[in-house]
Amino acid sequence: MNQEPTRLLDDVTASAGLRRDLAAAARHRVPYDAGAGAARFEASLAKGAGAASSSWGAGTFGIGALILGGLIGGGLWLSQPPAPTTPTTAIAGAGDGRQIEAVDEDMSAKPAALPTPSAPEAVVQDMSPEPATASADAPEEVVEDMSEKPAVASARSEAKKARTGKSGRAEAARGGSRAGDGGADYLREARGLQAARNFLGRDPAEALARAEAGAAEFKAGQFAQEWEGVAVLALFELSRKSEAERRAAAFLKRFPNGPYAAQVREALDRP
Amino acid sequence: MKDLTDTRHTAKRDGSQVLDAARLFRDHAEFVANFAVRLGVGRPEVDDVVQEVFLVAHRRGGFVPGPARPTTWLAEITLRVVSASRRKRRRSWEDADTEAVAAATAQAGSSPGEQAEASEALRRVQQALDTLEEGKRAVFILFELEGESCEAIAAGLGIPIGTVYSRLHKARKQFMEAHARLVAAPPRPLARSQTVTS
Numbered sequence: 001m002n003q004e005p006t007r008l009l010d011d012v013t014a015s016a017g018l019r020r021d022l023a024a025a026a027r028h029r030v031p032y033d034a035g036a037g038a039a040r041f042e043a044s045l046a047k048g049a050g051a052a053s054s055s056w057g058a059g060t061f062g063i064g065a066l067i068l069g070g071l072i073g074g075g076l077w078l079s080q081p082p083a084p085t086t087p088t089t090a091i092a093g094a095g096d097g098r099q100i101e102a103v104d105e106d107m108s109a110k111p112a113a114l115p116t117p118s119a120p121e122a123v124v125q126d127m128s129p130e131p132a133t134a135s136a137d138a139p140e141e142v143v144e145d146m147s148e149k150p151a152v153a154s155a156r157s158e159a160k161k162a163r164t165g166k167s168g169r170a171e172a173a174r175g176g177s178r179a180g181d182g183g184a185d186y187l188r189e190a191r192g193l194q195a196a197r198n199f200l201g202r203d204p205a206e207a208l209a210r211a212e213a214g215a216a217e218f219k220a221g222q223f224a225q226e227w228e229g230v231a232v233l234a235l236f237e238l239s240r241k242s243e244a245e246r247r248a249a250a251f252l253k254r255f256p257n258g259p260y261a262a263q264v265r266e267a268l269d270r271p
Numbered sequence: 272m273k274d275l276t277d278t279r280h281t282a283k284r285d286g287s288q289v290l291d292a293a294r295l296f297r298d299h300a301e302f303v304a305n306f307a308v309r310l311g312v313g314r315p316e317v318d319d320v321v322q323e324v325f326l327v328a329h330r331r332g333g334f335v336p337g338p339a340r341p342t343t344w345l346a347e348i349t350l351r352v353v354s355a356s357r358r359k360r361r362r363s364w365e366d367a368d369t370e371a372v373a374a375a376t377a378q379a380g381s382s383p384g385e386q387a388e389a390s391e392a393l394r395r396v397q398q399a400l401d402t403l404e405e406g407k408r409a410v411f412i413l414f415e416l417e418g419e420s421c422e423a424i425a426a427g428l429g430i431p432i433g434t435v436y437s438r439l440h441k442a443r444k445q446f447m448e449a450h451a452r453l454v455a456a457p458p459r460p461l462a463r464s465q466t467v468t469s
Contacts, residue, residue, distance in 0.1 A: 004420060004421055005414075005421070005436070005439065007414065007415055007418070008415055008443065008447075009415065014447070015451075017450075017454055018447060018450050018451075020392065021392040021393075021395050021396050021450065022396065022415060022416065024388075024389050024392035024393060024396070025309075025392065025393055025396040025397075025416055026415070026416045026417075026418070028389070028393060029301060029305055030301075030304050030305045030308045030317070032300060032301045032304035032305075032317070032318075032321070034296075034297070034300050034301065036318075037296070037300050037318060037321055037322070038293070038296055038297065038300070040318070040322060041292070041293075041296050041322055041325055041326075042293070044322055044326055045292065045326070045329060187293055222297055
């Protein structure tokens, strides 16, 4: 097939300055606090699931209300003499007016308001905007795009071996721990770390105790660096200077560019 | 109390998806954060973008192995999330790149001289990236800085491989021209956030 182009980084015909700058940029990693991020992500998943179930509940309630409203509307319609004309727009307008009132009365939403004492056709008409309203409430168009994607994703059949490169190296480095542990442990560790971190600035002794317990519990975990970072910061807060300095130096030697490196340096520089 | 119960129940019910998303997060959150910053996302927004990307990944049912790699697959989601967020928050992202460089400066290099040099290099690269249109920028970042193959980029972004080559070719030309201009020009005055950091 096509020959993979040579990267500018490796292209000897490119200027040395350009290659140097690209190498610096390629090496650079933005410090990202994966522990805090994972804890937040887990919370979002939980919240999202809750929202989904509550919207399902509202939807169920709405359908029930629609059926009930339809029956009432149908009964009224049958009990009335047939109207000479069917002013659809007028019915829709009346329905809208009632809709606002009903929403005020019933927090659960539009479906409860939809049925009006008008012809059943009007109820059917009013139902159609409902899904549109619901999708307009979705976070953004990204969510809409997703519906197209599973088909693309499921079309992918063959797994391709990871090739070289930064990502490959990172995966290899993490591969050992990935095989045995589950996501549950990861999330439990992230949650524990978040809890320990929350005690910094308020109760450093508790933060230290939790950080050391966490580091011991999750020896093969993902957040060794974060546990130690919290412990070191807690030691500084407890004014256990010599121990803090000793562990800070070791920490910075091991993780000079980690998410806690700046805070630890700052603590070291503090008089 | 009720919420906690709901959460556990959901986790059990959708166990596989939740684990997939968690695994993706563990392995690639840092990649997504870096990619977002290189696309011009400001530091304060990075975590929001990362969260949104993995929520979308979760809703898509996780990554299915195929010609795309998890990274290029996530890159496509990131690109969409960033585009959508950029439209919403254009004003707050005006200084995104200088913030990103400032954040980078704080931890790049060890001696002050090296730090300054690394900071300049990152600033030049980020500013040259700023000259690229989003689609070209994504391909350039993935190929030149993240070391992804053209094939994986095409599969991840859902575009033909010929488009990847063409975007890469144009992006390189534009990037090199911008970079040459930046090298020739005197460094611009430090942004507010950079002054604070250094």
